[in-house]
Amino acid sequence: MAQLSAMAAPYQDVQTTVLRPEDGCYWYRHVGPVETTMLPLRTPEGRPICTERGAQAAS
Numbered sequence: 001m002a003q004l005s006a007m008a009a010p011y012q013d014v015q016t017t018v019l020r021p022e023d024g025c026y027w028y029r030h031v032g033p034v035e036t037t038m039l040p041l042r043t044p045e046g047r048p049i050c051t052e053r054g055a056q057a058a059s
Contacts, residue, residue: 009044017041025050 004026005014016029018038026041026049040048 004041004049007043007049008041009046012039012041014041019051023050024052 027038028041030039
């Protein structure tokens, strides 16, 4: 969890992060004004945070 916190953009809730096996990427629960939804966890530069397998599948 500490590694994800260090990699993730600060506006994301890393406490709700899950690793999705279907894409190998981390997703977090975003609570918006209208709905709550899962969004991909991203770096401050906007890149998705994935395991090595997930990063290979995304390329």
